[in-house]
Each structure stands twice: as structure tokens, then as C-alpha cells.
Amino acid sequence: MQGQGLVGMVAVAPKLSSAARRRQLREKVIAGVITAMAFTGIAALVLILVFVAKEALALFLDAEARHEASLSKMFLPQVTRAGRPATFMWQPVSSVPKVSMIPLFIGTLKTTLVSMVVAVPVGVAGALFAAEFAPRKLREVLKPTIELLAGIPSVVLGFFVLMVLASFMQDTFHVSSRLNALVAGLGLSLAIVPVIFTVTEDALTAVPRSYREASLALGATPWETAWKVVLPAAAPGILAACVLGFGRAIGETMIVLMASGNAAIVSASLTDSARTLSATIAAEMGEVVVGSPHYSLLFFLGVELFLFTFVLNMLANTWTRRVLKRLSGAGA
Numbered sequence: 001m002q003g004q005g006l007v008g009m010v011a012v013a014p015k016l017s018s019a020a021r022r023r024q025l026r027e028k029v030i031a032g033v034i035t036a037m038a039f040t041g042i043a044a045l046v047l048i049l050v051f052v053a054k055e056a057l058a059l060f061l062d063a064e065a066r067h068e069a070s071l072s073k074m075f076l077p078q079v080t081r082a083g084r085p086a087t088f089m090w091q092p093v094s095s096v097p098k099v100s101m102i103p104l105f106i107g108t109l110k111t112t113l114v115s116m117v118v119a120v121p122v123g124v125a126g127a128l129f130a131a132e133f134a135p136r137k138l139r140e141v142l143k144p145t146i147e148l149l150a151g152i153p154s155v156v157l158g159f160f161v162l163m164v165l166a167s168f169m170q171d172t173f174h175v176s177s178r179l180n181a182l183v184a185g186l187g188l189s190l191a192i193v194p195v196i197f198t199v200t201e202d203a204l205t206a207v208p209r210s211y212r213e214a215s216l217a218l219g220a221t222p223w224e225t226a227w228k229v230v231l232p233a234a235a236p237g238i239l240a241a242c243v244l245g246f247g248r249a250i251g252e253t254m255i256v257l258m259a260s261g262n263a264a265i266v267s268a269s270l271t272d273s274a275r276t277l278s279a280t281i282a283a284e285m286g287e288v289v290v291g292s293p294h295y296s297l298l299f300f301l302g303v304e305l306f307l308f309t310f311v312l313n314m315l316a317n318t319w320t321r322r323v324l325k326r327l328s329g330a331g332a
Contacts, residue, residue, distance in 0.1 A: 049306070056299040058291075065293035069099045076100075090264035090275070092284070092294045099297060101304075103264040107181065107274030111256055114185020114270060115192060115249045120242055122189070123196030130197075131204035132226040143201065150194035158258035161187035166259060173271075179261035181274040187255045192245035199244060203237020204230055236320040243316045247309045253278045277301050 059065045069092075072078075077086035080098055088100040126146065130139050161183060169186075170178045207230050215225040231238070261273025262283065281298050288295045 052299055052302050052306070056296055056303045059293065059296040059300050062293070062296070065296055068097050068293040069297050073099055074101050088266050090280075092297060097294070101277075101301070103266050104275055104277050104280055104301070106266055106268075107260065107264065108250060108276040108278075110181040110270055110274055111184045111188060111260060111276055112246065112249045114182055115188035116242070116246060118186060118189035119192045119196055119245055119249075123193045123241065123245070124200050124238060126193075127197050127200035127204055128226060128231065131201050132222065132230060143198075146194055146197050148194075149190065150198070154191060154252060154254040155258075157187060157190055158255040161190075161255060161259040175271040177261055177263075177271060177273045179259055179273055180271045181260060182270040184256045184260035184274065184276075185270070187259045188249045188252055191252060191255060192248045195248055196241045196245045199241035200234070200238050203234040203241065206237065207233045235323050239316055239320055239323075243313060246312060250308060251278055251305060253282045257282055277305055 059069055077088055078098065078100065079086045080089055080096070088102040089098040090100055090103050091098040126142075130142050134142060162179070165186060166178050166183045169175060169183055175182075211229050211233055212225050215229045216222070220228070256274075256276045257279040260275060260279060262275050262279060263273035264275040264280075265272060267274075281301055284294070285298055288298060
């Protein structure tokens, strides 16, 4: 009997080893496919950046492009007509091209700030209510409803802002320009509130329940617990939500293209028309001559947008690490 058992074990051993080898081979193939897909995404991103940078680099290598769109003409005031003071103006297709980017920077800054001022308090407050105070049934309805806004196409939001919100703002506040930076910023806030709400709510619910129980046990009210314990503990996640919202706002095209008025002027008033970097690329890329200085200039605008978001992400990551270090007590 023992001999037969040993023979059976010897016969089964090769089968088990071959099955194990097939399983290991299958796992290696799956791991290789996943790794290849990950590197494909990274490679695609790198190639996009290389392509954009290559097209923008012609702005500095070509003599004609340097003459038409030098750094001084892009960032310093220029005399457009004899006898008139130097000014900032964006008219790249005129007989004498004027390529000052300052009006585009100001327009982008105004619309983005308006959207963040509106969307951050609304998104964070809504996420705090949903995570800490809303009844379970209400939370199950509230969160999917707000997240559903993220699926609305930008062109639909832009059309709503153009036809409804702009008319309402003009009839209510009697602004001189129906389409302006304020209207565009409010429209942008509709697009980024779901982003901020979703990420912030996830960060708040990820805070350990023991933090809340300890705070309540020490005599704090639910509001004090949410404000002084849960919010600081979720600060890195909330910052990430704000950074994502800022990136969405600064890169949004259709809403500002339809609702900002597209006037590249230097003005501090939110009720004046504005023009953003992304809207300029979208409006002019379809009609530009490939290889011209104007063509390279539009790609340079894309490089600037990338640098803005990259620097902001780096600053946010640095701040997040400091907050986590302080919360963990490592800095003590």
C-alpha cells in the first residue's frame, strides 16, 4: 500500500509542477502586459510633450519667428502706433503682428480665480456635509447627483452659460459686456465643483473613525469635530482636489470660448470681456498657417499651460508632504 502511494505521488508530482509552471507563465504574461500598457501611457505622454515642445522651439530657432514674436514682444509693452504709448495687445494676424501674452494671462487668471473662489467653498462644504452630517439615504442620493455633473459635456455647459447665465447676469446686474470673465468663471465653477466634491469627500471618509470618536469623547461637538479634526486630517486630499479643480479650470476650453467674450484686453474688471490661453489655442489653431510664427506661438501657449500646471502640482506635493509630516509628528 505504501509503495502504491509513493508511486501515485511520483505520478502526480509532474502534473502539479507542470500546472504550477503554466500558472507562473500566465502570471508573468499578465504582468508583462500590464507593465507594457503602463509604459505605453507614459511613452504617449512623453511623445506629446516632445511634439509640443518641438513645434514651439521653432519660435526661437527661426529668424523670422524671432523677429515677429520675440520674448520682449510677448511680455513687454510695445508701441503699436507712432505717437501712442506702449501697450499690451494680442493681434497675431494683423499687418504688424502684435503678440503680447499679458492680456491672455490676465484673462486666464481672472476666469480661473472666479471659478476657484466659487467652486472650492461649495465643493468642500458639500463634501463635508455629505461625509459628516448627511443621513445615509440622503448621502446615497446626493453624491451620485453631484458626480453626475462631471459627465455633462463642456459644450453643453458652455451653451447653458451663453444662453441662460449670461442673460441672467446682464438683466440682474446690468453689466456692460454680456459675455465677460465673471460669467465664464461661474460657468467654469459648474465644471470643477464635481471634481472637488468627489475627491474631497473621498479624503474625508478616509479619515479614521477613531479620530472622530476620540474628539467626541473629549466633549467636542460634531461640528467642532468636523471642523477641527476631520478637515485638518484630510487636508492633503482636499489640496489634491483643489489642484485637480485648478488644472481643469485653467485648461478648460469650450466654456470660456463661448462665455468669456474672447476680447484680449488688459483690464482688472471682472465684468469686462476676457480671453484665455486655452481659448486662444482653440479659436486660432484651425486657421493658422502650419510652420508660421503664429503656429509656433500657439504651441508655445500650450507649453506655458503645461508649465503652469506642473509648477502648481510640484508646490502642492511639497505642501502636502509638509502637512503629512506635521500630522505624523515627525517634525517634532
